Amino acid sequence: MIINAAYRQADWATTADGGMHVAAAAAAVRVRLVHVSSDAIFSGQAERYDETATPDPITPYGAAKGAAEVAVRAGPGHGHRPCGKRH
Secondary structure (H helix, E strand, C coil), rough: CEEEEECCCHHHHHHHHHHHHHHHHHHHCCEEEEEEEECHHCCCCCCCCCCCCCCCCCCCHHHHHHHHHHHHHHHCCCCCCCCCEEE
């Protein structure tokens, strides 16, 4: 199992691109990936968010985390199963 919890607020390559690369590597060796998201992918404008909510970030870090989440879901071997909570 690989746990991706990349956190570099000022570094798009680590946070966004890194998630995509980690997902591809996990798929290549057929290992389960746990991708840790963040509430920063949301603006806070909605009354409630769930696992199916579309990211609407208002900060560069939130945009990078949102891009990583989209890349992980779309990548090879995604088999995405939401855990029920975004942190």
